[in-house]
Amino acid sequence: MIEIKNLSLSLGGFFLEDINLEVKDGEYFILLGPTGAGKTVLLEAIAGLCPIKSGQIKVNNRDVTLLGPERRNIGFAYQDHMLFPHLTVAMNICFGLKHRDESKQEIEATASRLAELLGISHLMNRKPVTLSGGESQKVALARALAIEPELLLLDEPLSALDPETREATQRELRQLHDQLKVTTIHVTHDFEEAVALGDRIAVLGNSHIIQTGTPQQIFRSPNSEFVARFALARNIFEGDVQDGRSGQATFSVGGTKLVVVTDLRGQLHATIRPEDILISKEPLASSALNSLSGTITHIADKGSVIYLTVSVPPDFICLITRRSYEEMSLREGMTVYITFKASAVHIF
């Protein structure tokens, strides 16, 4: 178990205060926060790469607060991977093993086992400069995992990747974690990524941890405006994806079925951006569209735009302009139709 108690630090004009976290053995823990919230600095502090002002860091009941990074046994992978450019992939992976009392055979065996696990065996003699983003990401992971860390720290591992690699890598990260069960803290600013990967999420903002909980707890009951900005104003549903008619898929949440476009199947998440939902008083008929009727249960007036909560169920958050809001003279309790394209639903 990883315990971080009352950790405070300041770096330049920037500071974190009173950070408390507990990460259980084998847990995939997400640290979620906006850019500039100090997520990377917090990871560096946990790894011993950045000085702290006060607090305590314990790894499996071992107090590492005063230990140098080389004695903490914490693996670290930066957003831009930071592979050693003068070394081959194999030498990068073996880097940490050279500091141990292991024979050359043992080191090579570990490296090739990890390379195989991550599917990078064919890259072993390449130099980092020749690798794609996804490939170098995997090398960075293999290098961090090679030291058999008690804790793995991932700094925005997906954000430097192009969208396609990103989705694949996200799935691979989850599979890798299910296989190896290495306790992991993964930093991201992306809420969907957090929900898809995290066993639990801590939201970091204004120099503090604002809320910690399961993804469900975070997006169903945010404890503050700040967390709500991440979670609310978004439609996130958990449901089941199955084959639908004519090559499309169906996402079922409760009794409601949505037509979606995806190759994935099984228990997954769906999001629809509030601005992608059309509101009308009469049904809009079209086979390519999802059209559902529901009741307006809440109206949040934000000036030039209005957020409507339409209960189908589930509750959909919809965004409309003040002009159409006034033209339709919408009121709470009214029945309306919400319409969105199958492609507007993002499955993850």
Place this chain on the structure above:
Amino acid sequence: MRSLAGMHLGMSPMKLVFILLGSLIVLFIFVPLFKMMFSSSPASLLDTLREGEVVASILLTLYTALLATVIGFLLGIPLAYLLARHEFPGKRLVEGLIDLPIVVPHSAVGIALLFVFGQHFFFGKVFHAVGIDFVGEVAGIVIAMLFVSVPFLINSAKEGFKKVDVRLEKVARSLGASPWQSFRRVTLPLARGSILSGTVMMWARGISEFGAVLILTYNPMIAPILVYERFETFGLDYALPVAVLLVLVCLVIFVTLRAIARRWEAK
């Protein structure tokens, strides 16, 4: 019309003027050296090469400059690293001081060194106690060369270290490397191109030093002083072959080393 415009862009009056002015300065550097190299007959060069005094002075020059470079390396690389990685009060002052030897007249440098390393002064006395004297000695040549040439190594190494992302060192530390190991396995190899080219520059600058050495140690004579002495005593004909030999030796060494440095830097 289009190609005309293109031609016009390719050879604008500004570019022409710049090429003309640039060529002048290149010629100014090239012509004297080139002419000197070929004003001395191969026979007289060979004769000069057989003179023990000449060979000894060239070897002494290479050796003392090398010694100065080794000392500069051991003391300068750590400083370069500190300057590249850390902010501390007085850093600007230190950086300014490092550049000072480049701007101070070198005969004045010799006088300044004399004031510290002369036998009547503190450092001079301390070193004298352990058997090292500077004035009129090889050690004097070395400190004169060290003083005037070490900024080249420190500045070049500093730039090299700055180019190594500090996070590479952090990753190395997280993988179990001590600060020493991370420096040796990551930082040093990645900065080696800049360090080598700085080392070459320092050695070269040491070899070419005249003024400061002249004040501290006239004898034994390094090659630049020998050239000067022959010119003063016997005239141009005697100074020329020594100068040509010195330039030739330097050229061969530096062209080779710079090629290596460049290849390392490109990696």
